[in-house]
Amino acid sequence: MNLFAFARKQRRARSADTAKDRLQVLLAHERSSGSGSGEADYLPKLQRDIVAAIRKHVEIADDDVDVRMERGDQMSSLEINIDLPQSPKKAAG
Amino acid sequence: MTSDLKQEPPLGRVVVITSGKGGVGKTTSAAAISAGLAKQGYRTVVIDFDVGLRNLDMTMGCERRVVFDFINVIQGDARLKQALIKDKRLDTLSILPTSQTRDKDALTKEGVEKVLDELKKEFDYIVCDSPAGIEHGAQMAMYFADEAVVVTNPEVSSVRDSDRVLGLLSSQTKRAESEGAEPVKAQVLLTRHDQTRVDTGEMMNVEDVLEILAVPLLGVIPESQAILRASNLGMPVVLDQPSAASRAYEDAVRRLTGDEVEMRIEGERRPGLFNRLFGRAS
Numbered sequence: 146m147n148l149f150a151f152a153r154k155q156r157r158a159r160s161a162d163t164a165k166d167r168l169q170v171l172l173a174h175e176r177s178s179g180s181g182s183g184e185a186d187y188l189p190k191l192q193r194d195i196v197a198a199i200r201k202h203v204e205i206a207d208d209d210v211d212v213r214m215e216r217g218d219q220m221s222s223l224e225i226n227i228d229l230p231q232s233p234k235k236a237a238g
Numbered sequence: 239m240t241s242d243l244k245q246e247p248p249l250g251r252v253v254v255i256t257s258g259k260g261g262v263g264k265t266t267s268a269a270a271i272s273a274g275l276a277k278q279g280y281r282t283v284v285i286d287f288d289v290g291l292r293n294l295d296m297t298m299g300c301e302r303r304v305v306f307d308f309i310n311v312i313q314g315d316a317r318l319k320q321a322l323i324k325d326k327r328l329d330t331l332s333i334l335p336t337s338q339t340r341d342k343d344a345l346t347k348e349g350v351e352k353v354l355d356e357l358k359k360e361f362d363y364i365v366c367d368s369p370a371g372i373e374h375g376a377q378m379a380m381y382f383a384d385e386a387v388v389v390t391n392p393e394v395s396s397v398r399d400s401d402r403v404l405g406l407l408s409s410q411t412k413r414a415e416s417e418g419a420e421p422v423k424a425q426v427l428l429t430r431h432d433q434t435r436v437d438t439g440e441m442m443n444v445e446d447v448l449e450i451l452a453v454p455l456l457g458v459i460p461e462s463q464a465i466l467r468a469s470n471l472g473m474p475v476v477l478d479q480p481s482a483a484s485r486a487y488e489d490a491v492r493r494l495t496g497d498e499v500e501m502r503i504e505g506e507r508r509p510g511l512f513n514r515l516f517g518r519a520s
Contacts (some may be wrong), residue, residue: 164470171301175338188305189315208317216302 170218190211195225203229248281250358253365253494254383256407258399260370263390263429266465266475267487269297270365273474275489276331280362283322285353286336287379288369295335299472300324309337312349318356321428327477332361342375345451360489372406382412387462392431392442397450400426404453425456428489432461433505444503454466457490459483460504467515 192212199205209228214221257270265288272284282349285308286294295301300323306316311334318334325331334353337344368379373382380386386407390400394396404424413419426449464481468474474492476484482504489499 163472166471167296167301171296189310191424192316193513208319212305214303214305234509 166218170216173218174216174221188214195227198225205229248358248360249362251363251398252354252358252383253363253384253385253387254368254380254404255389256363256368256374256376256380257370257389257396258372258403259396261398261464262389263459264370264389265294265297265367266469267387267389267395267427267429267459268365269474270476270487271491272363272365272482273298273325273328273331273486274476275363275365275495276325276328277476278491278495279330280495281330281360282360282363282365283332283334283336284365284367284388286367287359287368287375289336289342289375289376290338291369292336292338294333294367296472297469298333298401298474300333300335301472302324303518304335307335307337308353309340309344311342311353313345316351316441319368320340328410333510342369342373342378345375347378347381347487350378350460351382372402376403377406377410380407380411382414383422384413386422387427387494388424388453389427389429390435390447390451391429391445397447399491401451404451423462425454426451427456427459429459430461431458431503433503455501456493458501459487459490460503460505 146220170205192210194195195212196210199210211226211228213224213226215224253271255271257264265286267282272282273483276282281391287290287307287308288294292304295304297299303323310316311318311321315356321334323333323335325333326472328384334357354364366383373374380403388400388403392394398445406413407424411422413422426448426470428444431444432441436443444455444458460482462476462481462483464478464483468478471478475481476487478484478518485504486502489502492499
């Protein structure tokens with residue numbers, strides 16, 4: 146009887162643990178970024194700045210910069226991909 | 239099937255998941271229906287309209303991958319392609335999360351229409367997960383809909399609110415305002431249905447609810463332990479292990495795409511004598 150109960154408890158607990166872990170990771174990020182000025186808000190600006198900085202040297206379209214984020218418990222990674230044209234041209238000016 | 243559909247021009251059908259009342263299962267249903275459509279090979283995107291209270295991302299299990307959102311796209315801070323999150327389980331499924339930091343006024347009719355028009359060029363189904371209530375956010379979610387799934391519990395306040403929402407669908411939508419347009423095709427999805435309680439007369443049955451609301455039935459989703467488990471895991475119910483609820487959602491999805499599927503009302507299997515003797519408390 147104990148054995149059955151143990152097995153069932155194990156199985157049931159697993160999805161609740163996953164839920165708790167997911168919430169802890171997510172809420173830690175949301176709380177630290179504060180309400181109103183969330184972390185997501187600086188990303189569009191960051192992207193614009195990156196495009197502007199690269200355009201000083203190479204002509205790229207708005208679409209050529211791709212920003213991705215993967216949030217983890219210990220750290221988050223920001224991945225920025227820039228598609229450069231095949232033969233870099235100096236921007237005018 | 240998947241590859242066949244991908245060659246054809248997209249259907250571009252906008253389906254709103256709405257209810258009026260909160261907590262009846264809108265987001266769970268939006269996740270299950272969009273995943274069900276994608277599983278059938280339809281190119282599907284699901285949009286969270288609940289600005290400020292983002293939750294679709296958690297239900298879909300992509301909360302760690304949100305960078306840009308629906309509001310960023312509306313305000314021109316990001317392109318649609320950047321904000322769409324591709325589901326890792328189904329390549330036909332994408333998620334457009336909403337903003338956690340803005341308020342609902344950031345949704346403008348023009349902005350929403352522009353995004354929907356762009357999505358229509360690529361997707362067969364555009365599923366709009368409405369916020370609760372009948373305020374601005376809910377109105378924006380339903381305004382451009384071709385079809386509506388009104389999520390209803392067999393319980394008085396939910397049925398009353400659904401009736402109110404059905405009224406809005408037939409008056410406050412683009413289709414209602416356009417002369418000669420077909421009205422929004424509204425169907426009821428009855429969730430948290432408990433056959434045992436219906437049998438004992440504690441809960442209104444399907445016929446009772448349909449008689450009051452007078453719209454077609456899309457499906458009956460039984461009260462099921464599978465729902466909480468799927469939400470814990472960030473997995474749409476139809477992608478998790480088979481259950482009475484997942485089968486009911488799959489049937490509802492097939493009806494949504496025009497298939498005739500016999501209505502079956504399956505109950506969650508009650509714990510048998512064995513289980514009751516050995517452990518399980520509920």
